[in-house]
Amino acid sequence: MSGSSEQSAAAAVVAATEHIDIDRLVRDGVLTRDEARALEHSQQSDSGGAARMEALPETRGGVSEGDEKDAVKEAAVKHKRHWVRVTRVCNQRCTFCLDSMNQDGTMIDTDSLKAYIALGRKMGRERLILSGGEASVHPDYIELIRFGREVGYEWIQTVTNGMMFSYRKFAQKCADAGLNEATVSMHGHTAYLQDRLTGTPGAFVTGIKGMKNLINTGKVVVNVDVVINKQNYKHLPDIIEYYYNMSIREFDLLHIIPFGRGFDEHRHSLFFDLNDAVPYFRKAFAWANKPGVYLWTNRLPVPYLEDFERLIQDPHKLTYEFDGGRHNFESFLKRGLKPDCWGERCDYCFLDGPCRSTMFPYRGHLEARSFPHVRLDSQTVWPSNEARAVFEAQAPQRVTLTARDGDDAARALESLPFGDTPVTLQLDPGASLDTALSHGRVDRVVVASVADAARALVGKDKVPAPTEVEVLLDRALAAWLLARPTTLRSWGSRLILTVQDHEYLSGSQETDPTPESLRKLARQGARLKNVPECVAGGATEPHDHHMLDAGMLDRGGDLDLDGYVHHYIEHEYYAKSLRCHRCAKNDSCSGLHINYLRNHGFKILRPLDAAGRELEDAGSFEDITQVLKQATAQQDKRSRKRIVGMHQPAQSVRVALGDTRLGGPGGA
Ligand code: SF4
Ligand code: SF4
Structure with a gap:
């Protein structure tokens, strides 16, 4: 096809989206019902994800590199993204896959995908993100990249396990078609770790080869996603070092969450006590201080980022989390039906603060x-x-x-x-x-x-x-x-x-x-x-x-989900230090707003005695994680019902220091 006929084909698809039928996109498998609802509600960008490295602002005189990184991250959060799932199939079988229940082994129809890609441009989205399943196994993957370029996306990113890119020609063709960035999921720095976690022999070797091929095109920014779990947390500093030596400068560290295959099938081998991980985390997080290195954290309970508060994920990422379960959350707000995931998972859920601990009482207040x-x-x-x-x-x-x-x-x-x-x-x-x-x-x-x-x-x-x-x-x-x-x-x-x-x-x-x-x-x-x-x-x-x-109220007089989440981010997202549980004021105190803490650090919170004097033996952050670690170990011995080795801080803290809620109303 000639350049001009390609452009007119793209224009025709864009024109066709004047009357885009969201229901049809759902029927064609391009969107889940939640994604479709999120799309209908969304006038804004999706939040979070990898920074747009090519968009680094000019270095400003007198501004520290830390401030520069904050500015880049905030700009990335505001960047308008269009996520497009292109397959419901994957060539790996990750033990912690969150998407397994959405995978039926099918590819999504190319014309429907093009219509949806074009729709994103019409909505003003600037960055196209092709994801799956595994996006790169779609037979028209390269055509979709090219199409994204033709309809005017500034930046085209893919989320991948990297295996397909081990074919050098394929990697080159993707780069030539307009791929700008590949976020490669690499959860280990050895074949043993990566192959075991992905359930795929050869995943490490082919993933590394794919990354090298992409880097060698000279056109694609490559960065790495790591899902932190029981098997790799001790290796986190080594993992970062390994990929740093491969010239990777951007890492997204995603804490395992109690959903999907990871919870249903592999909880005992994947979940871990965060208190055990603190020394490894601190070594890994220190990489963020290196010039030019960008670390993001995802869904990591914020008190564990003491001293590294700049790595606390932007609160707006919560909007993406709530979008992902919109149907569930709206059913709760409008009809009082508890989300499907409610129950055992809540104690380990990053959304406990905005969901169970705040949204549930908000609805309770409204009703009563x-x-x-x-x-x-x-x-x-x-x-x-x-x-x-x-x-x-x-x-x-x-x-x-x-x-x-x-x-x-x-x-x-x-x-x-x-x-x-x-x-x-x-x-x-x-x-x-x-x-x-x-x-x-x-x-x-x-x-x-x-x-x-x-x-x-x-x-x-x-x-x-x-x-x-x-x-x-x-x-x-x-x-x-x-x-x-x-x-x-x-x-x-x-x-x-x-x-x-x-x-x-x-x-x-x-x-x-x-x-x-x-x-x-x-x-x-x-x-x-x-x-x-x-x-x-x-x-x-x-x-x-x-x-x-x-x-915050919608037409039916219920809480509007988007209004609620926005209100939570601005006024309810408060947090406290782990040390707060030694404070006599803990029950009545809600801590500080997350952005004040991101700006000034948890260290300013100093536990008090009943008379309001600072505790002399409050201990350091590391001290209290040791106390919590011992307490959870004892609890494991006492109770056979507990899921051994799977403790989020809220649980640990209750065990060690009484049944107080972590982090006030915003303890996510
Ligand atoms: S806190 Fe909310 S999102 Fe998390 S598991 Fe419970 S009901 Fe589900
Ligand atoms: S007064 Fe300070 S140390 Fe005490 S619970 Fe509140 S924030 Fe924590």
Whole structure:
């Protein structure tokens, strides 16, 4: 086919997608039902996965390599990806395969695949990812790469076991067709490990040959995925070194999860106690400090990344996880049917924090009309009367109302339900509070700048006592207040300084007040909110967890899955250190937002005794993992029912230190 006729063929397929029928893609086997639903909901990129190495930003003067890596990773998360499964067959039989139940030995029809690839471009996706099963065994694989290039993807990536690329000509043809990146699944650095884990004799030799062939094309970036499991965790540093010596600079370390064949058939040989793995992990993670090396972690419980917080996966990867089980999660939110995976797996599941520990209580609150806190914007457009009725049926102890200005707020307050429930009012910056404050229900106002705080506390808009003023604290404001201790004192106890949650790490990096500044503010008498006592050095105000935002409800008055996940990432994804379980405040404390911890590290969390003093014998991170290790070993001996050698931290911690939940509401 000539170049121009190829282009017109591509254009014809693109045109055909004007009327693309998602149901048909499901019937043709291109998409599962969950994938189709995710697609319908998705206006955004898929998140996570490998960084786009060719998109490294220019090195900025004075910016550390660590900051550069953070920026590249965040850019990668925002990059719009289009995942396309091209086969339901694989030439390996990995013991931990998550996809085995989707594999029926068939190839997916090429025309349907092309229609779906073209659809991704129409949706503005920039990166095409061809996956399977094993994508490269599809008879039209090279044609699909070429087609992706023709319809305009900037970057074409494949996820593969590398075996097909051991044929040099095949690797070259793929590169010539436009393949930019191959993510090769290599779980060992020896034939013994790789062949055993993949259930495929020859997997190592052919995989390595495939990687070399791809590298030798000079056109394809090659990186490595490793599924961390009981058989390879001790070799993790060696695995990275082996592939580093093959010029690989990017690694995705995926923690085994309790789904698929790994849990159903091989749990005893694959799952392990994370506390055993800590010394090996730390050696492996240290590779991330090497110039030019990019490490990603996936589904690894975050407390085990103490000292390596930059490797905590971007919280937005949760959206991808929830997309993958959309049907299950939506059935729960809309009909109360527990997800298929609920039960034994939950204790070992990375999604315990956002799923069982938070989404389940959220639905419980909605149903029982018992959300403790609700939030409404004056301009809320209700998706239906039903949604409005469900929201207004709640019996909260606090309502937060956001409005543009005083008049807007006054109007909204007139029609606000919930009886005499106290109202926290947040207006746009600079807006006058006057009119709104005449309404007796407002007992707290929220402001975001020092000018607004001054107006509200001592200026012309002075808020009458006992109304409180909550100030959203950033680094500049903290510095301003610390430089004016007299002003701070004169503003008195009605002032609350709130550390903000940031959806992105960059938001935290740009504006977080430092832990030291928080401690100093607390010492000067400031009331801090959203800060654990160990950081403030004294008592603090509780965070607004379990808050129903009106925007989270769908037409049926149920929680919308995407709205919930977004809310979780921004406001509920809190975490704590393993050491927190020695802290007397553990039960009442939810720790810190994940992005504050990614920015400042777990080390700032220091266990306290009942009187609020720092424990002298709190121990290091390594110390506590040793305690947990011994405790789980004893537990194994005591109970024959336990799955020996398969402990996630939540279990271990309960065993060793009492039945407390790990990581607060966001302990994923
Ligand atoms: S926590 Fe949620 S996603 Fe994980 S196994 Fe349990 S029900 Fe399934
Ligand atoms: S539980 Fe953890 S975060 Fe909370 S006060 Fe104690 S040490 Fe700090």
